[in-house]
Amino acid sequence: MxxxxxxxxxxxxxxxxxxxxxxxTSAPGPAQSCQDxxxxxxxxxxxxxxxxxxxxxxxxxxxxxxxxxxxxxxxxxxxxxxxxxxxxxxxxxxxxxxxxxxxxxxxxxxxxxxxxxxxxxxxxxxxxxxxxxxxxxxxxxxxxxxxxxxxxxxxxxxxxxxxxxxxxxxxxxxxxxxxxxxxxAPLASLFHAAMAWSVMKPVAVLNIGGVANVTWIGDAPDGGDLVMAFDTGPGNALVDDWVRRMSGRRWDERGRLARGGRVRDDLVTAWLGDPYFRAPPPKSLDRNTYAAVLDAVVGLSAEDGAATLTAFTVRAVAQGQAFLPVPPSRWLICGGGRLNGTMMAMLADALPAPVEPVEAAGWDGxxxxxxxxxxxxxxxxxxxxxxxxxxxxxxxxxxxxxxxxxxxxxxxxxxxx
Incomplete structure (x- = not known):
């Protein structure tokens, strides 16, 4: 091999x-049942x-x-x-x-x-x-x-x-x-559904690693689970790369750098105009798909760049809600993004349902x-x-x-x- x-x-x-x-035997819909x-x-x-x-x-x-x-x-x-x-x-x-x-x-x-x-x-x-x-x-x-x-x-x-x-x-x-x-990709969706057997549905499991991806899980009429997944956009990769470039550190620990910055809304809006964010799922990204946006934040302070890139991740998630079959009653966050306090606060502001780390469901993030x-x-x-x-x-x-x-x-x- x-x-x-x-x-x-x-x-x-x-x-x-x-x-x-x-x-x-059935044509795939927006979400599929795991039962029959x-x-x-x-x-x-x-x-x-x-x-x-x-x-x-x-x-x-x-x-x-x-x-x-x-x-x-x-x-x-x-x-x-x-x-x-x-x-x-x-x-x-x-x-x-x-x-x-x-x-x-x-x-x-x-x-x-x-x-x-x-x-x-x-x-x-x-x-x-x-x-x-x-x-x-x-x-x-x-x-x-x-x-x-x-x-x-x-x-x-x-x-x-x-x-x-x-x-x-x-x-x-x-x-x-x-x-x-x-x-x-994403590939962890069936595992997320297995983990969510005792969680009230519909629920969204949002993994924020280098790329961000969501698994939406709902109750199927046949008693099983409906499952849908896609990459929402960049995760931590852009912020990590920016922080490495500006300070030599590996990431924005706890989101402290972004917390002190101002979001450039014009840049985020422009980035979200990329056709990927309008395309219906299933869809996936490479870690470096949006690496070029780092050039657009050159000249910003370290804090403003971190805040703007963090907002890009969050607003891409919020925009991706439109593709979910029904709004989730809860968002469970895994991956390194759940440890970024600024990112979690932005998600809580951007999403209409409660946002919690997966530990709130008893999982090991x-x-x-x-x-x-x-x-x-x-x-x-x-x-x-x-x-x-x-x-x-x-x-x-x-x-x-x-x-x-x-x-x-x-x-x-x-x-x-």
Missing amino acids: DRWNEDGDGNRGGACSTQSAVDT AVDRTVDTKPLVAVGLMSGTSMDGIDAALLTTDGERVLHFGGVATYPYAEAFRTRLRALLGSAPGTEADDVVRELTVLHAAAVERLLTAVGVDAAAVDVVGFHGHTVLHRPERRLTRQMGDGQALADLLGIPVVADFRSADVAAGGHG DALEAQAFAFLAVRSVKGLPLSLPSTTGVPAPTRGGVMHRPGGVAAAGAGLR
């Missing part, structure tokens, strides 16, 4: 759900999984342990974070948007070794032997996402990770969706993305879809992921045996 997980073929159809599945088409022949045995996430913020690796049958989360284990050294982060940042090359191969090897270390750190911390883990979900690090060209690249060597850990690894989660005509890829790895093992027409725009519920067995051969759609 190419260590740059680019494009790929996958199997489509089958079941999809948090508690069930999508009716694959469950494949009752799928093995319901719970599996222990580790999920790994290297987010677009490039802070480091999040690792999370959980037990799931691919439809429900039955038990949460521990979580661990493995920060990247600044030198490695710089090398990784330099590859964003790039094609494979010698330097990339070196980074892939180091990235994979660091992910192995993150798994080992997690298992040591919680006292779990590697032999007790059924599968590892390895997202890798996204360096390029161009779904309109059917192109997505996540750096990482799934086979090498399986060999290092002695544990089966599922990697390359996005390629089958993109190859089938979907956006390959630091572990959620890693947990999602543990969940998706188990769904991949069981042959369950990872994406729906209403979450990525793929033509039909689509399976994904490539299984790598220690000392073995990569295979799409394969189980553990």
Whole structure:
């Protein structure tokens, strides 16, 4: 398997759900039900999984342990974070948007070794032997996402990770969706729906990482969940890049810089005129899609630039409300954005429903993305879809992921045996 997980073929159809599945015979609507088409022949045995996430913020690796049958989360284990050294982060940042090359191969090897270390750190911390883990979900690090060209690249060597850990690894989660005509993102939507089983609906789960994306979850008439998802716009990436440029710091901690600034409304209004924000979902973005707006804030103070870029993220979310089937009764915020007090205050002002961090629902906001890829790895093992027409725009519920067995051969759609 190419260590740059680019494009790929996958199997489509089958079941999809948090508690069930999508009716694959009906045309996709604005949101799809997760109830009627469950494949009752799928093995319901719970599996222990580790999920790994290297987010677009490039802070480091999040690792999370959980037990799931691919439809429900039955038990949460521990979580661990493995920060990247600044030198490695710089090398990784330099590859964003790039094609494979010698330097990339070196980074892939180091990235994979660091992910192995993150798994080992997690298992040591919680006292779990590697032999007790059924599968590892390895997202890798996204360096390029161009779904309109059917192109997505996540750096990482799934086979090498399986060999290092002695544990089966599922990697390359996005390629089958993109190859089938979907956006390959957002992918955490079915996990969000599984987590929201006890939350009053409709609810919106807003993940603010480098890119911001929303999962809308409602009650379906058949008793399941309606799910819809899309990228609303930039997340923290622009603010992070601005703060790095102006101060050398990695982010606007707690939103203190933006809090002291004045928003340039004319700039935000102009940026929101981009056709992306008028296009209906499903839709997705690359981390650097709007990198050019940084040139427009040159000449502003550090505070005004941070405030203006933060407002861009927030107002893109507010504008995206128009695409939701019905207004959510609550917004649950995850990702690094939930720790930005200024961003959270702006969201509270811009959205008509209560805005809360996911911790208010009893979720772990630091572990959620890693947990999602543990969940998706188990769904991949069981042959369950990872994406729906209403979450990525793929033509039909689509399976994904490539299984790598220690000392073995990569295979799409394969189980553990």
